[in-house]
Amino acid sequence: xxxxxxxxxxxxPVDVRERLTAGSEALPAVLARLSARNExxxxxxxxxxxxxxxxxxxxxxxxxxxxxxxxxELASHGGLAQDSELAPFLYDKRGDDAVxxxxxxxxxxxxxxxxxxxxxxxxxxxxxxxxxxxxxKGMLGRCISRAFAxxxxxRTETAIGAGSVSIASVAVDLARHIxxxxxxxxxxxxxxxxxxxxxxxxxxxxxxxxxxxNRSFERAAFLASAMRASAVPWAELEREMVQADVxxxxxxxxxxxxxxxxxxxxxxxxxxxxxxxxxxxxPRNVEPAVHGIDNVYVFNVDDLEQxxxxxxxxxxxxxxxxxxxxxxEVTQFLSWTRGLxxxxxxxxxxxxxxxxxxxxxxxxLAGRLRHLGQAERDALTxxxxxxxxxxxxxxxxxxxxxxxxxxxxxxxxxxxRFLFDLPEIHADRAQADDGDRAGAKGExxxxxxxxxxxx
Amino acid sequence: MRGSxxxxxxxxxxxxxxxxxxxxxxxxxxxxxLWPADLLFGATAAVYLAACxxxxxxxxxxxxxxxxxxxxxxxxxxPLHAAQIVVSxxxxxxxxxxxxxxxxxxxxxxxxxxxxxxxSRFRIDVVGAFVAPLALTFLLASRFVGVGPGDAPRLRxxxxxxxxxxxxxxxxxxxxxxxxxxxxxVQEKRLxxxxxxxxxxxxxxxxxxxxxxxxxxxAGFPLLTIGILTGTLWAREVExxxxxxxxxxxxxxxxxxxxxLVLLLRAAAGWRxxxxxxxxxxxxxxxxxxxxLYLARDAAGGGTVAMGGP
Numbered sequence: 013x014x015x016x017x018x019x020x021x022x023x024x025p026v027d028v029r030e031r032l033t034a035g036s037e038a039l040p041a042v043l044a045r046l047s048a049r050n051e052x053x054x055x056x057x058x059x060x061x062x063x064x065x066x067x068x069x070x071x072x073x074x075x076x077x078x079x080x081x082x083x084x085e086l087a088s089h090g091g092l093a094q095d096s097e098l099a100p101f102l103y104d105k106r107g108d109d110a111v112x113x114x115x116x117x118x119x120x121x122x123x124x125x126x127x128x129x130x131x132x133x134x135x136x137x138x139x140x141x142x143x144x145x146x147x148x149k150g151m152l153g154r155c156i157s158r159a160f161a162x163x164x165x166x167r168t169e170t171a172i173g174a175g176s177v178s179i180a181s182v183a184v185d186l187a188r189h190i191x192x193x194x195x196x197x198x199x200x201x202x203x204x205x206x207x208x209x210x211x212x213x214x215x216x217x218x219x220x221x222x223x224x225x226n227r228s229f230e231r232a233a234f235l236a237s238a239m240r241a242s243a244v245p246w247a248e249l250e251r252e253m254v255q256a257d258v259x260x261x262x263x264x265x266x267x268x269x270x271x272x273x274x275x276x277x278x279x280x281x282x283x284x285x286x287x288x289x290x291x292x293x294x295p296r297n298v299e300p301a302v303h304g305i306d307n308v309y310v311f312n313v314d315d316l317e318q319x320x321x322x323x324x325x326x327x328x329x330x331x332x333x334x335x336x337x338x339x340x341e342v343t344q345f346l347s348w349t350r351g352l353x354x355x356x357x358x359x360x361x362x363x364x365x366x367x368x369x370x371x372x373x374x375x376x377l378a379g380r381l382r383h384l385g386q387a388e389r390d391a392l393t394x395x396x397x398x399x400x401x402x403x404x405x406x407x408x409x410x411x412x413x414x415x416x417x418x419x420x421x422x423x424x425x426x427x428x429r430f431l432f433d434l435p436e437i438h439a440d441r442a443q444a445d446d447g448d449r450a451g452a453k454g455e456x457x458x459x460x461x462x463x464x465x466x467x
Numbered sequence: 468m469r470g471s472x473x474x475x476x477x478x479x480x481x482x483x484x485x486x487x488x489x490x491x492x493x494x495x496x497x498x499x500x501l502w503p504a505d506l507l508f509g510a511t512a513a514v515y516l517a518a519c520x521x522x523x524x525x526x527x528x529x530x531x532x533x534x535x536x537x538x539x540x541x542x543x544x545x546p547l548h549a550a551q552i553v554v555s556x557x558x559x560x561x562x563x564x565x566x567x568x569x570x571x572x573x574x575x576x577x578x579x580x581x582x583x584x585x586x587s588r589f590r591i592d593v594v595g596a597f598v599a600p601l602a603l604t605f606l607l608a609s610r611f612v613g614v615g616p617g618d619a620p621r622l623r624x625x626x627x628x629x630x631x632x633x634x635x636x637x638x639x640x641x642x643x644x645x646x647x648x649x650x651x652x653v654q655e656k657r658l659x660x661x662x663x664x665x666x667x668x669x670x671x672x673x674x675x676x677x678x679x680x681x682x683x684x685x686a687g688f689p690l691l692t693i694g695i696l697t698g699t700l701w702a703r704e705v706e707x708x709x710x711x712x713x714x715x716x717x718x719x720x721x722x723x724x725x726x727x728l729v730l731l732l733r734a735a736a737g738w739r740x741x742x743x744x745x746x747x748x749x750x751x752x753x754x755x756x757x758x759x760l761y762l763a764r765d766a767a768g769g770g771t772v773a774m775g776g777p
Contacts, residue, residue, distance in 0.1 A: 190658070192590060192672035283737030286674055303659070307740040315661055322664065 013072050016113050017082040017104040018065025021124045024101035031090035032064035043145040051078040054152035056142040060134045069152040115338045118159035119166040127172040127327045132163045162341045170330040175323030180214040182319040183290045200256035203263035204235040212260050253278040260290045261297035270298040347416035354415045357425040360434045369396045507551035514544040515603035522596035538592045542583045548576040572609035575602040577639035589679035591671050597646035630697035633690045640687030645751035647680035648744035715760045722753035
């Protein structure tokens, strides 16, 4: 059974989440500890700033023990008391719920910012680390691979990733609608606060020049050194506006620092070239009347937040379609896994039937039929194999179909084991789990099973 | 024949041309085989119509596929349109620029061709939403609307081909400049009003439209200048005149002056964006008036030569 145990932005505050994060350097050690637990057949550790989750595969009989093991390891990793500090924030999901959760996380349906694209890369990093650590071997590996395909489907078949949903991305989007490509524009930063820095970092990717103008030149110079920009004195503000294409304003001034007269003079010197102000300061740094000047556009924090809200609303409107894709994919994946559960019964049934038939054939070939040549012996073997295939085709496909439909195929499998005198059910399950771990599956139907799970 | 405007309606203005041209060229009407021209006409119209439909779908926000395929369909339509013009003129033994409708079909084909050549460079795919219907309209007009009679021998001149070709190319480029200017104003208004949804998201960048409009004007202005000069020389040479001619000349000079002013003010005083767009639209308006005066002349049956005069 697939399990997810962990916490996320929905259940835990940042001070708990940050205790459980594991960067790329710490990840191998965490994976090694988890892999060493006998309760877990396969394991992956997903660590982002918004979630820390262990995704694991464990034999059905050992699920409770597996959950306990993961909780212990998480508490140990975060240096938290398991019962008092960690347990209130942890969730665990099992079976169908766990698969659904993994698919939803990869498709960015469980992200803080719905539809954000980074999560898929983070899941891929976690998968790569688990593969490198030898912690993914069969069932869970397939589940995560499938999650990537689900995320791709959701992204291409819905508009869950469309629109801008942050102040910085809205500003970049607007700048693109005004200037087209942003690779030959100049950005001027008024003020050196954190908000301005975030917006300017997005806007200045590939910019011709980034200049920072702040009342405190030292602060401007400090930020400039961190952003590969240049600092300019506050007194140069008007002259800098002649050169810039995008001005990001975020000073703490109580009065506007950019006035209509100032911009009119700058526009004359610019010969009418378009100027775009992103005013994310409160109170506003740019006089509203500036927006009325030809070829000048001013967007303040309210304008930008309206766009953010619109983007989020548009994404939420896509949620139902995305959830439907996830639900379809979960059904398909579970059909595949249930088919896998009856696999040992099918394999055992075919092996036993073949052993009986081949045994009888060999006895005959040693007795009454010993006069037959090698060609005739081979033909008889082939005939028996063909007859065996035809005879067992119906019970095999019906058992698999019952399992895939989610019905209780266990009773049917038990009946077959009873009728054919095959090993007991717990042995079957263990065999299935071991088979997953070792990558060994039923010889005849492995391809069939793969076909049933679309890639 | 000059007074036969009412009987001049038909395929490719066929009746008029055949009455005017075929006897002159010594061809028998029955011997004219029109099916290749008809086939090309149908194919071109179908492709342009599909492009128009996709552009409408794109502007209505009905999918990215429409945005990808609509300009490609215009690109398919242009060679078909060119072939239709060549084959029609060969079949009918008529100069492609003879008769204002046929000439407008040539101009719209040139506009569509210039659009196809410039759209990737200037990133102005949406301009095709104006160019494709225009090309379709003039293609249909060349076939279903009658044209005036052929040119009078006394008005033929060596200057005339230069005049007509320069004017056609100029009109094609000004059409694109006009389309870019209109798109600019739509985009600019939405930006000023901060209405950033719907069509705003599907339009090209504001600066790309302004840049494209300017470049189409820069390319079209020398052609218009040549058209004006050769038209003036031609008028002197053939000693034409009259009120209609003066009106056409006045609007031609006005459009030339306006386009020149737009370019001059942009370079000297930084008049770009909205002001340049309004200037371009006004200049194109005068060009359209000149074309309408030619159409009115042909409809009245008083034609001389397609686009003859400034």
